[in-house]
Amino acid sequence: MLDANLKTQLKAYLEKVTRPIELVAFLDGSDKSKELKSLLDEIASLTTQISVVEKDDAGARRPSFSIGEPGKTPGITFAGIPMGHEFTSLVLALLQTGGHPIKLDDATIEQIKRLDGDFSFETYFSLSCQNCPEVVQALNVMALINPRIKHIAIDGALFQAEVDERQVMAVPMMFLNGQNFGSGRTGVKEILAKLDLGSAERAAKELENKPVFDTLIVGGGPAGAAAAIYSARKGIATGVVAERFGGQVLDTMSIENFVSIKETEGPKFAVALEQHVKEYEVDVMDVQRAEKLVPGRINEIHLASGAVLKAKTIILATGARWREIGAPGEREYRGRGVAYCPHCDGPLFKGKRVAVIGGGNSGVEAAIDLANIVAHVTLIEFGAELRADAVLQKKLRSLSNVVIITQGQTTEVTGDGKRVNGIVYKDRATNEEKRIELEGVFVQIGLVPNTEWLKGSIELSKFGEIVVDAKGATSIPGVFAAGDVTTVSYKQIVIAVGEGAKASLSAFDHLIRSSVEDEVVEEAVTA
Structure with a gap:
């Protein structure tokens, strides 16, 4: 199952395991069960910390296996053979079960621990889906943190009858305690927001206490990330508010034309963007949707949560989404064909x-x-x-x-x-x-820009794009825009990154000029 190079890499990773792991396999006589058994045995051969046992459970899917500590009820199960994009999910599940630190902030971990109730999740994925690993990994981590959370990740292509019966026609698709919980790319914070009903109100109160930013970027895609980095490097108070960090890049299968990177995948590129931004003093506020722009000497961004963020300059980088055909039945059957x-x-x-x-x-x-x-x-x-x-x-x-x-x-x-x-x-x-x-x-x-929330407040083209000049300036002083949401030609990642940097430099120039103008006015008044 694993080639020599992959085995070598996996062996190096498994050296980080500090406590025993038990893989419990549920198999039958099928070829897929034989493949799974071979994979599990190969993994166990790479470290003495991992053991494989077979059990006969009438209610278990076959082939499937759970990952847990010996003597404890496991919270993570894979139904199928997690190769392809899900191989990373398997490796992370092994490492984290084996004692490797979970990369979540303390507040999020505590929020997961405090969840009250028993949560049994099932996620249907496909091995070719680049969006599925985020959901699988998020729920796996939550299952490790809170013993009342269980998660089964299911390869939809392998369990076709089950997929048909439950009408799973899009992945990733999540079920909670047997009921449809949601579909599409989703992270830990989005899941928590749905489970912890008071979290949105708490988050809104926290956001209300944010100071006035020098530059606030709305959107976390390539343009927004570049703008954040360039702003932060100027030493000014910088914030990023976004529904999901990475934007449309998260839905991109392969990137082969970003200069200096020969080939990568969208989700990997998005993670690299976020990590780079977090190297600087940038206040990242994710899982937040902007609903209104109120221009002024101090601009305001009103969020769906009810919170209001304030900034001296704004950079709009909300990107674009898949364009709909607009025919009857399209929205009714989205995710159902x-x-x-x-x-x-x-x-x-x-x-x-x-x-x-x-x-x-x-x-x-x-x-x-x-x-x-x-x-x-x-x-x-x-x-x-x-x-x-x-x-x-x-x-x-x-x-x-x-x-x-x-x-x-x-x-x-x-x-x-x-x-x-x-x-x-x-x-x-x-x-x-x-x-x-x-x-x-x-x-x-094609694509349609995410500008519905801006109609009536800023100049838009007939296609709904934000009209910008050569410096990324919009029709509102102090408000700039970058990336696929604008009238700039050619919707490419490399262009979005450049436009984000340009908008940031323009916003900084506006801040300097505004500061000088304020000083001149103040001197004139006091003279």
């Missing part, structure tokens, strides 16, 4: 029929990837021709289980009330309406 991440959710549609909406690079890449998993792919492009690079189009047309439809306008996503069962589109050449029976729809038609 309508998806936006083929890498994450594609394995859940194994052997099924799907459509991809969009003929640009992202749409064609999605269709190519899905064709290796699903039974059939229909790609629907609004224009007369595909817009993807020629090399991608050539690859797509070589696949026997793909049909390409151009001049197709998606008019409806249909379903049976529980899940998607088809799509309706209009042939724009003939105006004829047609229907395709299928089980999944993957939307890949």
Whole structure:
């Protein structure tokens, strides 16, 4: 299961284990059970601290295994073989169970310990999902901290019947005590906010006591991170408020064009951004959504929690999100057949029929990837021709289980009330309406800026982007913007980082000039 290089790395990690770990396996005669047993035995062979035992539990999924200390009830279970993106989750679970420190602040650890109740979590993941590990690792850590929390991470592709029965059509998907708890990328703080109902009110009170920032950045993506670093290096009071640190980068599978980094994955890049920001004196306030901008000599950002943050200058870097097709049924069946991440959710549609909406690079890449998993792919492009690079189009047309439809306008996503069962589109050449029976729809038609909360307070383009000049300045003095949320051409990570740095330098220049102007006015008044 593990190649020589991976074994060497894992052995080095396992040297950090300071107490015994017991892996309890629940197996049957299947090939997957044999694979799992082989993996567990290989891991145990790398350290004397780990032992493997097999048990027969009628209620356990097979293949699965738990991780715990001998003689204690384990809180972590993996149903399936955690390789791919989940191999890191397995390694962390081993290290943390074995005594390696958990990287959470003391206040968060105490909050987890104080949770009152019994919490049995189940998370469905796919091995190709780059968003799933954060959820799996968050719940695993919580299970280690609080013995009343249990977590089972389940490979949805391996337990297909269970996935169908529970209507899991997007990952990661969480269940708590048998009930749907939520889906999508989620961290410890977001989970705690849902479990600890008083935490939002406490957080709002803490935020209200924040001093006036010199520069407050709204958004934690590449542009926001760069702005925070450049501001902090100037020695001014800097804050970052964001719903989730990393932004859209967290949903990016592979990054191969960021200068100086040959290749990386979005989530890894996002972690590196956050770690770099935290090297400086930056007040990071995450899991917070901005709802209103109130300009003034001291600008205000009103948050969904009710708190109000104040700053002399503001940098807006709220990024963008997947654009919706806007057809009836799309929102109703989101997560129930309508998806936006083929890498994450594609394995859940194994052997099924799907459509991809969009003929640009992202749409064609999605269709190519899905064709290796699903039974059939229909790609629907609004224009007369595909817009993807020629090399991608050539690859797509070589696949026997793909049909390409151009001049197709998606008019409806249909379903049976529980899940998607088809799509309706209009042939724009003939105006004829047609229907395709299928089980999944993957939307890949670009991005829309996150600016709804700014309408009426700042100048926006007809596309909803924040209008900025060459220095990142907006229509409001002292308010700057950077990244995909702005009118700057080419939505690329490397450009967002540069624009974030530029906006920060412009904000600092504004602070200096404002300070000088204030001194001049004060001298004139007292003269």
